[in-house]
Amino acid sequence: MLIATGATIAVVLPVYFLNPPHTPETYQRDIDVATVARQAAGDAGYLPAAPELDDWSSNYARWVTGRSDGVDFWEVGFLTSDAGFIQLTQTDDANPTWVAQRIGDAQVSGARTIGGLEWELLDAPDGDTVLRTDVDGSTVILNGEAELPEFDSLGAATIEDIRQNEAEEADRVSSADADG
Template sequence: MAPDLRQAGHVMSEYSRANATFKNYAISLGVVVGILLVMSFVVSARSGENIPTVDYRPDIEVLRQAADYPVTAPSDELPEGWIPTSSTLDTTGPVEWSIGFATPRDSHAMLTQSDADRDTVVESRAKDAEPVGTVMVGDQEWEHLDSDDWGALVLSDDERTLVISGSTSVDEFAILAEHLESFPVPEDEDSGADESEDDA
């Protein structure tokens, strides 16, 4: 009895289609696995990134003793993701303190306060950024300076100048400005003793 070639061809055709379908599935699965491996590597590299951190809190008291103006520093309520990377304090001339941060958006921002000449402080921190308007943070109006790759917010009074500057967005500048707190100038202990003697 001769074999039924039509039936054999039909079986072979079904086998070929099934084999091709499995092959395509395997290829697709391989592509997906490859993408997941790349994503896993990127996430692992980011999580393992060694960003240097500093504790700037001790500088607050040092500055309070040296400065004739209220010290401003980030509060404990600053959102997660703001990583302090530097703290530079200079009390030899104009009293100036700068704190650098890595921001949640993988950029950089710096808070500077100084009792040096306002224009000098702004020029050194804002670089080539030009005034473009103002930004309200709470009840304070900050001057906004901007350029293609740099920006700053500036707040000044008769005592000192505050500058938040860096390569990040004005939105992140505003977040930092919103989470600042002030520490008053310490009372003079000798003055307090004199007042006590007068009261006596």
């Protein structure tokens, strides 16, 4: 019994000590969100929001499609300058069921004005903050563990980016109409 225990420890300890430790830096990737958004635009039918914030990074950006609920959406994870995390979700095809699934058990706790729009403020049982609004035909949901001023920054930058994308698309369409 002692020999078996000693052999097990002799095998496990090197493996344990050779594995790198998991630190917050392990999950910081700094994805180029604007490039991924441009790549997703063909599938989305619109240019998804790719807000840029100083001293923030993104650890993922993806277009999610083919789900059983039939709602395709854009999703980006942001690491804030104060080590918080906020996930941005955007779709132009939201329905009440999809919104309820994305929000989960979060309960409405008030409203918040960001970027000139009213956002529904919700508190999740796990301590996350959730904000939801509609911007020019898109439903936007922000959720995560960060301070409300960080949500304000991301919300305002997201609204600005969506509106800029809409204006550029309208200019492109009107230029194409004038040429054709």
